[in-house]
Amino acid sequence: MSRCNPVNPTLNGSTTRWQSGASSSASSPRGEAWSLATADAGAYLPILKTYAASNADYVPDAPNGETSMADANIWGVQGYRYSGATPFELTVSVTLDSQFSPAVAGAGYNHSFFAVSLFDVEGYAFDYNQNAASGSTCPILRTATGPGCASLPAIFARDQKFLYDTGSVTTTVSYLLNPGQAFYVGAYLDANVCCGGVVDSSHTLTMRFNDATMLDSFAVTMVPEPGQWALMLSGLALLAVVSRRRGSR
Template sequence: MKRTVALAALAALTVQAHAAEGARWGEGIGFYIGVDSLPTVASGTFAGLANPNAGRLTLLFDHGDHFHGIGAYSYSGSVSAPVIDPTNTNNRIPETYARTDADNQALALTAGTGAFAGKLVSAVQAAGVNHEYGHLGAASIQSLAGLGEQADALYGSSGARWSQAYDGVLVGLKLESISAGLKVAAQGDLDLFDTSNVAVLGDGHSLSFLPTFYVDSTAAAGTYTAQFSLVNLGSNQAVLDGGTFYIDFAVAPAVPEPGTWAMMAAGLATLGVVARRRKAG
């Protein structure tokens, strides 16, 4: 009985941990872009040192009532000899702590339709990391202001660290590297980075970006990765470029068609008959 109660309690806690829906998930937006205003590192080994991410564009993952900074500038080394790194340990989507088993190491690419027929595409799915991290759209953090109680709480979280507005900021998404065969579509463009490695997302106050990542349906099974950074293309040079981050996608091994299974079964049966005849002879 005690075991049953304990398991029920654990299940309830697990559901609560994953129950929070993002403020704009219904629109496909799970990420926001803001500028870090924290002047010094608040905690940890390097507490008290100047925040290396201060004044930088930062990708923020909506985690219900707070943000997770993705790929922000950070320190390594020691307090006496700190080294500034243009990323941090939490620089991948899905976040590494969420990769609890072999099935959620990356976002699954699944069969597309319409303009993406014959492709395997990114899409929000019902559960797991493909649901929590599958809302790959990004918007200005300013879009949350006045949107409702949940959005306002998110907007002002962490002491409103990222909610300060800056004029003269034009945000660009810089493609640092990408796996062969993986492409990005957005804003009606089926290959966003075919002519340049920087895509303009829009004004820092109002940008909205809804990408689709895809490969051909014949792509080899495995992990496909895109590495990005946020850059300021506007006139306000007080706002600096952000750190690098990665998004990992997975192509599952092809599942044999029913006819293929039947042929394999028939072949195995034939081999069995031959083996028995040889043994009998």
């Protein structure tokens, strides 16, 4: 069978950050990708968007079987403190809406993916340095330590969902807060595409609290200290991939 395997990421994008958001874009003969995060002041949660398109007509410099893959991902973290006088069960609802073209249902390398996590403020610092291997995404993407994630803060609630075709998917995570408790909400969004396809997740990953009236937001602990909103773009990567054909014996 033929399949696409990513090798040699090409980080050729540009990133811009401002007080209430961040954006990044990248392009090459293999394809294009971009990501955007903006702070939703009404819901106290970031809105995340990604888009990735690969060039089906890409011709490599040498006849080595290369094809094209584009990937865009973005994540954000924000801090909150519950100011209520009695315990309260907080719920975060997350919806992802994406469009795929052409229709490629079931092709695992063409997908849109998100993860959401509620986790402890102790033992976590957000690092803007893409090359620091600081593990900023670890409590969003993982529930146990492992390679690249030597330590994790306590994970209160977490879930993740994939889309492989045009549509939407929703999940909710819940946690019982005690008076005065501080916590972080983290979200991660990825769009990955290969072989001439397009994954458009610019129709937005949205998040909503069931009730935010007793939540006070605060800045996340960071390395170094930037602005008010901890909105982080990972490097947008355009990946060259190898298409390998295997024969049965």
